[in-house]
Amino acid sequence: MRHLFAFLLASSVPVTVLAQRPAHQHSKHHDQTGIVTGRVVQADGKAAEQVSVRVKGTQLGTTTAADGSFELNIPAGWQVLTVSCLGCTPQEVTVEVKAGQRVEAAAVRLAAGEQQLTEVTVTGNKGLNERTPSVGKMPIAPLDNPQATLTIERPVLEQQQALRLSDVLANVAGVYVMGSTGGTQEEIASRGFAYSSSNTFKNGVRFNNGIMPEVSSLERMEVLKGSAAILYGNVSAGGVLNLVTKKPQFQRGGSVGLRVGSFGFVKPQFDVYGAVGQSNKVAFRLNGTYERGDSYRDGVSSDRVYVNPSLLFRLTPKTELIIEGDYLRDNRTPDYGIGAIDYQIQDSRSRFLNVAGANNATNQTSATATLTSHLNEAWQVRAVGSFQRYDNALKSAARPTSIVATPGATYGNWTRSLQRTETAENYFLAQLDLTGNFRTGFVGHTLLVGADADQYDTNTLAYTNPASPSKPTTAVSTYDVINILDPDKVIAQPAERLTDFNSLVRNSLTKGNTRRAGFYAQDLLSLSDKVKVLAGLRWSYQETPSDVYTYNTIASVAAKTANTYVENRRYDNAFSPRLGLVYQPIKTTSLFASYANSFAPNTGLDLQGNSLAPSLIDQYEVGIKNELFKGALSANVTAYRIVNSNQSQSVLPTDPRYTTNFTTSPMELAGQVISKGVEVDVQSRPVNGISLIAGYSYNFTAYEKSNIYEDGSRLRYNPAHTANASLYYSFGNVFANGVLRGLNAGVTAYYVGDRLAGRNNRTLNPATGKPWVDTNNNPINDAFKLIALPNYFLFDASLGYSYERVSVRVKLANLLNELSYNVHDDNSINPIAPRNFSATVTYKL
Incomplete structure (x- = not known):
């Protein structure tokens, strides 16, 4: 060390x-x-x-x-x-x-000491309830916060050799990967609600999560469970995730390392930091990595480059400025998995169904400036400005759908088509926060007052099929026909086929320019040493214009229609209140209850022809936080109930309010979805070389009121149960001297319970509002079906050794070689990784 x-x-x-x-x-x-x-x-x-x-x-x-x-x-x-x-x-x-x-x-x-210190090893010695996540914007001790929070520090990431965000999430109860559509991203959810790009943050700033973030640059990962709408506006009810990157240091140092692993994986990485010259006012940090590898999936490969520079300026004794940037270039094979026939997964780990030359190329660049000034000992102001650029070019076969399910010679045949899109996004953010501590009589206050504004400027160019040479008013949509069970099977191909991605022609250009603004205030009132109240309110405004340009892609159509342009405008606003009560019978125990409200913008028109209002979502949470054994062990339990009592749904044609004047089906806020569950989080400090992280979550998210889904039917992708445990031991406490003092070992276990994919069965045909019937008016079942996904238990083991400046770590993942899947609908069925090996060698500079 x-x-x-x-x-x-x-x-x-x-x-x-x-x-x-x-x-x-x-x-x-x-x-x-x-x-x-x-x-x-x-x-x-x-x-x-x-x-x-x-x-x-x-x-x-x-x-x-x-x-x-x-x-x-x-x-x-x-x-x-x-x-x-x-x-x-x-x-x-x-x-x-x-x-x-x-x-x-x-x-x-405090004043800096002048004495030299002997070598000291600093480990993650803060307890679970001593880490105040920066994503919370306020200096509230976790025991005073009526909300479940969790922070995973860098030492844990290194011990577990975390490579992807899913590796880190395996330490967090109730936050899980719900899918990996196309194999190009990890879709994250919590408490039954998906984390969109609005719910994922880097250094407190939203970032586009359509790409896998780089974990090697992280100092820690922060999780704020439940509603965070008062702080960030339009975020889903499940919570927010904040990735905090490594910061500049004035001490010179760093490391270089190399990670290798199964399936040709190679990842060199570096990290250097120190003062700029001999300055005591300017420091820097630069870390980065290159990564390439094949896959346990046939035909799949990836390569990526990441660089993360940052500068720290101490402008005055009370004011500092941090400028951070990063660049990520990620190229990988889009992979929609192994396919399903009539909602039945066709077991395989390696079957690859995409076409040659398929590629998902992404470039993401960001720059953030954070100015923090301590006005005095009680008050602080913080200003953030950020810019992000996101570019993506996708060339791929379409998802495997409409696979022949009729027994016979064509069983398993799939007619492949091609897709191509190009997306460019600019994101701008400005944020200003004022925090302070003061008293009014016997009441203590920790106050946050702030405002933010951001803008997404997005251009999406979509391609479609070209005109048929023989039938100019129709399009050629087929690339080829394969059999998913036997891709080498010889199948007669149509006479007219797409030759490659260049055969596709421009179809539409969608220009989005979402603009948001919010004003918020939140106060932690300390009524006594034992009783505290957290209250706040936010007003959010969101403007969502969307301009769609449609090109005349089939030039020989008789009507010779010109290019068309459709302008859409939406204006939404909402209030997001928050109220929480904390009672601490003793200093090491905190009981809390809270209510929070969030909102979700909707699309479509209501029965009056107006834009559908946002859905308002209520969340109730109670819990207990404990510091046990003089702070050696932290144990928190949280129970929650989240109610979307005005879920958006279509008005059925049988409804007497429905008229034929609508060009599209009118919408209403009449459905209801309820999510309820319990989460347990346990963390220990290192005690005699032993550290522990454990957790358990139960969740049930279901439709309670719906005009087409059965009441009580579970929503897809959300595991009913998850459990995690990580035990790490350093032998330095046993072998204080000698070559074995640098030895350490750890095990990690992660369980994911029953989940559903596919599509929820509909009790009524939404096109008619009546029960399902065939062409002869005989009753039939809905074509949609659910897929029950297998539970799985991942077990990893790691071993590390450090001697002076050199450390070596090895890891065996999925030792039991469990097989399960992350599934989107029934058309992106991605197997989890099999048993695999990795090793990392690091030299500290």
Whole structure:
């Protein structure tokens, strides 16, 4: 491990290596004691978290909270408090403690120490309820927050050799991969709701999740479960995910490494950081990687390049500016999986159904500037400006649908067609937040007031089939015909076929320019040491224009229709309230209950011909957070109920309000979807070299009111149960000296329970509003069916060894060689990876 003292000294960010939980000095009340409160800040005015505050000459002490505050119950009389941390000069504060009274000690501003430190290893020693996620925008200690939060730190990512975001999510109860359409992205969901690009963030800024993010650049991953609409506006009810990248440091250092693995996988990577020249005001960081590999899937390969530069400017002792950018180029084979026949998965791990030359090419570039200024010890202002560019070019066979299911010579035949799209997106964001701590009488306040505005400017060019040479008014749509069970089977091909992707012609250009703005305020009111209330409100405005240009693609059509242009405009606004109550019977236990509201914009027109209003979604949450065994183990339990009582659905033709004046089916907010469940999160600090992460989630998301789906029918893709456990052990506590002191080992287990894919059965035919019948008016069943996906249990094992600056880690994943699938509808059925091996060698600079 590298020396970390220079970084701590230069950045003035104090860290207590062996941080202690608040000590409860007396098992019973003592009349000759008083309460001392105070606050510790860094040299630049920032709150100093996890700083040791001890009563000189005694064993009494505590550590500061996220906002730098502390509280001690100590004997009456004159007492000396010693404030200390790694990399700073210890300071003493004298205070007179009066029996039965509360007294506030003078504020302490830390100063960097001058002494050299011996080598020290800093590990992830914060408990689950000591990590305040930055995505929450407020300096609220997790025990004071009436919401489930979780942070996975860099040491865990390194121990588990996380390669994809799904590897990291295996440590988070209730957040899961719901699909991997086309094999080009990992679709994430929580509590029955999908995480769109509106729910995924990088350094607090939305990013397009149509591409797999790079995990090697992460410092940590933050999860804010449940509604976050008050902070970010249009986000789904399941929660938000924030990826925090590595930050500049003033200490010089870094690493280079190489990861290799099964299926020809190679991934060199580097990370360097330090001060710019001899400056103590400007620091940099640059990390990046190149990756290439084949796959356990026939015909699938990928390569990608990622670079993540950043600069830190200390403009004044109280103001800093961080400029971060990244670039990702990702090329991979689009892969819609192995196919299904009449909603039956045709088991295979390797079957590949795409065409030669298929490619999904993505480039993503972003730049973010974050200015933080401490106006004084109580107030801080933060401004963020960001730009993101996203370009994607897809050339692929269409998804495998309409596969012949009739027994006979053509059983399993599939007529392949081609698809081609080009997407370009510019994203702009501006955000301003003011946070502060103050008191009004006996009530303490932690206040957030903010505003944000963003804009998506998207152009999507779609291609379609060309005109037939022999029948100019029709189109050629077939590329070829194959048999999915035997791709080498010889099948007669049609006379007129598409030759390649260049055969396709431009069909439409869709220009979107979504503009959003929001104003919000949130206040944590500390009514007493035990009772706190979090209340807030946001107003959001969203404008969604969509202009569609349609090209006359078949030039010889008799009517000779010209290119057409359709302009669409939507204007939505919504209020998102939040109210939460926290009760702490003791310092290490927190009970909470909360209500929050979010919204989801809809498409279509209502019965009056107006744009359909947004759906408003109510969320209720209760839970308990515990710090056990003096903070060695954190255990949180959360129960929730999410109700979308105005789900968008079509008005059926049999409805008396339905008229033929509508060119498309009118919509109404009359359906209802309910999600309910329980989540358990457990984390430990490293104790005697052992660290543990575990969790369990149960979720049931179903239609409760619908005019075409059966009440109580489950929504697709959401596992009823998930469970995770990761146990890591460092042998340094046993072999303090010798060659074995650098040895470490870990195991990770992840269980995904029963899920559904396919398509939900419809009780009525939406085209008629009546039960299903055949051409002779005989009753039949809906053609849609559900697919029950197999449960699976992943078991991984890792072994690592570090000696001086060199470390080696090996990992065996899916040791039991479990087989299951991530499925979208019935046309993107992607098997999970089989048993595989990887090894990483790293040299620290």
